[in-house]
Amino acid sequence: MTQQGATATLPEPEEAEADFAEAPETGPLRRCLVTREQVAREEALRFVVGPEAKLVFDVAATLPGRGLWLSAKADVIALALKRGVFSRAAKQRVEVPADLAGTVEALLLRRVSELLGLARRGGGAISGFEKAREWLVEGKAGLVVQASDGSVEERARFIGGRAVGVVSPLDAAGLGRIFGREHAVHVVIAPGKLAKMIEVDANRLAGVAGRQTSGHIAPSLNTVEAGLGET
Structure with missing residues (x-):
């Protein structure tokens, strides 16, 4: 895991698509779409694409549908918005709340x-x-x-x-x-x-x-x- 303050080499946005397709939603680990690191499920945030292609934060991680996971960090959320990883991973245009964090x-x-x-x-x-x-x-x-x-x-x-x-x-x-x-x-x-x-x-x-x-x-x-x- 990259320590806070260290310079991290993050994957290109296109790689989020492959991660979304390959990462399983079983076991104790989840792959962050931004960092591509595997993190404990308890340290991650699950999102799903809801009706009308709107992004929904699944706070209890129980909603149906394939999950899009991010590390529970402010800078990761900011970079996810900047890179548009949700739409890339879901392979469709996803409407994301302006103030997602x-x-x-x-x-x-x-x-x-x-x-x-x-x-x-x-x-x-x-x-x-x-x-x-x-x-x-x-x-x-x-x-x-x-x-x-x-x-x-x-x-x-x-x-x-x-x-x-x-x-x-x-x-x-x-x-x-x-x-x-x-x-x-x-x-x-x-x-x-x-x-x-x-x-x-x-x-x-x-x-x-x-x-x-x-x-x-x-x-x-x-x-x-x-x-x-x-x-």
């Missing part, structure tokens, strides 16, 4: 928010420093979700050096709305499928937004909902 980011953030809400309603998530840290100390944490605008020192103190996945897809106000309070900085998700899904989508979101999964200022949920209303 923004659409993908908004849908991923909505999905993460919905998954967090599902975990809360099912009793598989808890918020608040003391209650959440109790789960963490007792080994009941499959994932830690921390507000992106919380104190770095407080977030580190909460983790206490424990080996656990940490993501920060939302700010404190956004997390608070999901957990029925004004603000929420620390959330612990119980081990299981939901924890894994939240971690995967939060990391994909961070890649698309061009930031790390922690230590960043995430958009508020209100901003995302407004953006989706415009798409």
